[in-house]
Amino acid sequence: MAFRDLDDFPAVKPLVLPIRGKEYSFPGDISARTWLKVQALAPQINAAIKSGMEGEDYDVDAEVLSDMDQNELMEELCGDTLTEMLADGLMGAHLKAVLATLIAFHLSGNRMIAEAVWNNQGEAPAPNRASRRKTTATPSARSRGSHAGLTDLKTKRVAKADPGETSSDAGT
Numbered sequence: 001m002a003f004r005d006l007d008d009f010p011a012v013k014p015l016v017l018p019i020r021g022k023e024y025s026f027p028g029d030i031s032a033r034t035w036l037k038v039q040a041l042a043p044q045i046n047a048a049i050k051s052g053m054e055g056e057d058y059d060v061d062a063e064v065l066s067d068m069d070q071n072e073l074m075e076e077l078c079g080d081t082l083t084e085m086l087a088d089g090l091m092g093a094h095l096k097a098v099l100a101t102l103i104a105f106h107l108s109g110n111r112m113i114a115e116a117v118w119n120n121q122g123e124a125p126a127p128n129r130a131s132r133r134k135t136t137a138t139p140s141a142r143s144r145g146s147h148a149g150l151t152d153l154k155t156k157r158v159a160k161a162d163p164g165e166t167s168s169d170a171g172t
Contacts, residue, residue, distance in 0.1 A: 015105055017118060019085070019094055026102055027079050034076040038106045041065070045107065070099075077102040097121055 012028030030038070051057065065073065074095065075082055085094070097118065105114035 015102065015111070015114060017098060017101065019090060019098075020088070022088070024081050024085060024098075026077065026081055026098075030077060030106055034073070035106065037069075037073055037076070038103055041103060042107055045103070074099055077106070093121075 014025045014028045016023050016025050018024075077099065078085070085098070101114050101118040104117040105111065108114070
């Protein structure tokens with residue numbers, strides 16, 4: 001069996017966002033160069049999400065992109081729809097929400113994540129701190145597919161064992 005050409009697979013559907021009762025369509029797929037630019041934003045975005053989930057302050061106004069880079073990214077992500085939005089007289093808040101949503105969509109490849117960002121007016125949804133504490137305090141709440149922390153647990157168990165004990169004696 002040979003690898004199929006990627007162009008044989010269905011194209012990514014455009015993302016349609018409603019603003020002022022009008023639907024604006026944004027490319028579902030972006031150029032490789034634009035995708036790399038979006039991927040370069042991931043560390044800053046992940047830091048902001050982590051800070052928010054931990055209830056810490058994060059400077060949302062900290063510059064991640066220069067104005068020129070932001071404008072260029074906006075043009076690349078929006079395509080011809082940007083001209084249409086400007087002609088319709090949309091506000092800066094509209095463009096900010098669109099940019100945040102498109103970045104979330106292209107970083108995650110997930111329409112539900114983009115929808116959550118969109119429905120929270122361009123900001124990542126705030127987590128419920130009480131449920132997060134309960135989830136992290138209970139090891140059984142961890143998903144079955146998660147292996148996070150298992151290495152640390154094994155290391156701690158082995159470190160507690162006496163040098164003469166076997167692994168079954170140490171409880172591992």
